[in-house]
Amino acid sequence: MHSDNSYDIAIIGGGISSCVFASTHIKNGFDGKIAIIENGRKLGGRSSTRNSFNNIGWELNHGSPNFNICNKTNNHLLQSFIQELLDSKIIESDTSDVIDLKENHLFETRINSDFLCCSNYIPRSSMSELSQKIISKENLNDQVKYFFETLIVKLNYDNNRWILTSKNGNKFKTKFLICSSNLILHKRSLDILKVNQIPLRKAIPENNDKKIDKIINLLTKQDYVQRLTFLIYTKINYCYKDNYKNKFRYFILSKLLEEKFKFERIIFQKQSNNNLGIVIHTKNNEFIEEFFHFQNKDKFKEKILINFNQLFDKSNFINKLNDYQDLSIMIWRASQPSGLAIPEVLQVCENYNIAFCGDWFDFEGFGRIEGAILSALKLSCKINSIS
Numbered sequence: 341m342h343s344d345n346s347y348d349i350a351i352i353g354g355g356i357s358s359c360v361f362a363s364t365h366i367k368n369g370f371d372g373k374i375a376i377i378e379n380g381r382k383l384g385g386r387s388s389t390r391n392s393f394n395n396i397g398w399e400l401n402h403g404s405p406n407f408n409i410c411n412k413t414n415n416h417l418l419q420s421f422i423q424e425l426l427d428s429k430i431i432e433s434d435t436s437d438v439i440d441l442k443e444n445h446l447f448e449t450r451i452n453s454d455f456l457c458c459s460n461y462i463p464r465s466s467m468s469e470l471s472q473k474i475i476s477k478e479n480l481n482d483q484v485k486y487f488f489e490t491l492i493v494k495l496n497y498d499n500n501r502w503i504l505t506s507k508n509g510n511k512f513k514t515k516f517l518i519c520s521s522n523l524i525l526h527k528r529s530l531d532i533l534k535v536n537q538i539p540l541r542k543a544i545p546e547n548n549d550k551k552i553d554k555i556i557n558l559l560t561k562q563d564y565v566q567r568l569t570f571l572i573y574t575k576i577n578y579c580y581k582d583n584y585k586n587k588f589r590y591f592i593l594s595k596l597l598e599e600k601f602k603f604e605r606i607i608f609q610k611q612s613n614n615n616l617g618i619v620i621h622t623k624n625n626e627f628i629e630e631f632f633h634f635q636n637k638d639k640f641k642e643k644i645l646i647n648f649n650q651l652f653d654k655s656n657f658i659n660k661l662n663d664y665q666d667l668s669i670m671i672w673r674a675s676q677p678s679g680l681a682i683p684e685v686l687q688v689c690e691n692y693n694i695a696f697c698g699d700w701f702d703f704e705g706f707g708r709i710e711g712a713i714l715s716a717l718k719l720s721c722k723i724n725s726i727s
């Protein structure tokens with residue numbers, strides 16, 4: 341740790357955009373000290389893996405299970421970054437089955453989902469390790485320091501320095517601040533951080549900087565898709581009906597089926613001990629409301645099982661699920677930004693040495709990992725050109 345917790349760059353958040361930025365910036369020649377300050381216990385953010393204390397040895401990707409790259413604009417930064425990850429064997433092409441589930445239980449292998457179109461990739465390890473490996477490949481001189489379980493709730497800008505204060509009172513000083521999440525600029529911070537003013541607004545009051553005013557203003561028009569993911573740790577003998585061998589298998593529900601069964605997609609995740617994990621995603625608001633109001637969560641879990649079994653009733657691939665070892669539920673109050681995407685020109689505010697990255701910017705892949713990566717790659721170039 342730096343003696344007085346001072347850094348050249350501090351990044352709030354340790355999701356994939358933060359890790360891509362730190363790694364790329366070092367690769368682009370930056371030789372200063374970087375602090376990554378993350379509220380969670382590890383890197384990855386919404387692209388991470390659940391290691392459960394109750395289910396040792398299981399690894400379930402509970403946010404984004406994989407990622408897809410379309411790169412319709414042929415962005416060479418993105419293209420070469422993905423190629424590098426492939427060459428260094430950090431990721432590989434995802435050749436898993438993707439099955440669209442249609443009404444009257446027809447199963448089609450035609451990909452019709454924003455998440456699974458174009459080229460799909462999976463990390464060779466887990467989604468959380470993907471973020472870690474992206475940094476490790478460039479952090480050869482130990483320039484990056486990590487602070488986990490550290491939630492930044494307050495910002496101050498004084499004498500051309502940012503001072504960040506965490507919920508537990510730790511302070512960080514930095515010349516340059518990067519926010520890889522917009523929590524600290526968005527109205528949802530009032531509830532989540534339990535503060536009476538949006539932290540960035542408090543640090544830079546209105547009419548001091550046009551870009552900051554604009555970004556805070558535009559963010560009032562950006563909302564979030566809420567999701568739940570149900571993580572099912574199946575019993576040891578549970579397996580497919582057929583002899584499918586790949587690690588993952590994706591089932592995507594059509595709009596009508598989603599309406600009926602309340603599930604958006606189901607991802608089967610084979611574990612290293614050969615057990616079959618199942619992660620079910622839902623973004624159905626009624627179902628989510630019902631979950632919050634259900635006093636007896638075990639009864640809600642029964643509903644999940646009933647829907648699952650009805651959905652796969654006539655399937656040639658999937659066996660009935662009579663029981664499970666464990667079922668846990670992950671609540672993603674802000675799984676993906678929706679509505680207005682923030683224009684790229686607002687990514688860097690030169691007057692206040694602050695910049696932003698993440699999937700909430702208007703890049704190809706808005707709301708997806710592709711957009712998060714692209715925003716970080718572009719940010720490193722922009723900062724290099726102003727310093």
Ligand SMILES: Cc1cc2nc3c(=O)[nH]c(=O)nc-3n(C[C@H](O)[C@H](O)[C@H](O)COP(=O)(O)OP(=O)(O)OC[C@H]3O[C@@H](n4cnc5c(N)ncnc54)[C@H](O)[C@@H]3O)c2cc1C
Pocket residue numbers: 352353354355356357358377378379380384385386387402403404405406407408455490491492493520521523524567569621672674675676697698699700707708709710712
């Ligand atoms: C259930 C689910 C399914 C998804 N499926 C897909 C998919 O199939 N394909 C796809 O491409 N994308 C998918 N996504 C979206 C994808 O996960 C995101 O686009 C991507 O992970 C965003 O990365 P990021 O770095 O921009 O943000 P994040 O991953 O959100 O990283 C920001 C980090 O900042 C931290 N943070 C925020 N505020 C503070 C603070 N004040 N102090 C300290 N830390 C803070 C957060 O804890 C978080 O770890 C999915 C997301 C979810 C939740």
